[in-house]
Amino acid sequence: MAAQGKSATPRFADTSCMRCFRHAWNTHDWSSGEPVQVRCQFGQIGAGKCDHCRATKKSCNKPGKAMTGDWMNMAIMVNFAEFCLERTVDAAGDPVGDASGNALFNYPLAFRQKVCGLVFSLGEAFKESEKSNRAVQGGSGSPKSRTWLADRRKCLITMKPRRGPQASPQDISRWKLDVACRLLPDDEGQAPWALAVHSFKEEMYSAVVGAVGQKAADADWAAFPYLGGAGDD
Ligand SMILES: [Zn+2]
Ligand SMILES: [Zn+2]
Incomplete structure (x- = not known):
């Protein structure tokens, strides 16, 4: 057509x-x-x-529906890493360049390359885990997969019940992240993904300490976003 x-x-x-x-x-x-x-x-x-x-x-x-929550976690981590890669801007928020017209960045190239390497490794781990899990789960539309997804959602809601009427908008958005389908221990692909998330956080923290010093890094780290489910350990 x-x-x-x-x-x-x-x-x-x-x-x-x-x-x-x-x-x-x-x-x-x-x-x-x-x-x-x-x-x-x-x-x-x-x-x-x-x-x-x-x-x-x-x-x-x-991505396979079994990993929707893991995918959301990855996007959150990639967004966080992008703060380290930002260009220098003027008071109006427009990117500025040096005398030769080259873009200026807030942090040195070696640090930004390190951060890029961590983002790359995280994505590679997601790809591999998604592929291995999809091979076991089958396509999202299969009866086996639909039953698995329904059971997993019930399981996640039982693990993280929704807070009552006193829930704040932040509580509700965290809850939505917590109950988005994600891999749990013993699921195919879960272990390497969990390890990749752990390594990303640990190595990002070390890199930020190296770039801005312990005190500033700890202040930045306090702003590390909430990750749903097991990703927040
Ligand atoms: Zn596309
Ligand atoms: Zn496409």
């Missing part, structure tokens, strides 16, 4: 499909010290597939 150009302006989703994620991880220059872009682009309103999957004539799949 002919493409229906209902929108002239490409839109970017908040997140990405697995193909865009893998493509971004495979093509980003991780030595550049610059953040990776991992959002699907949609050139048409109502398109079922993102532009990359349409162009390559491939299925446009989100």
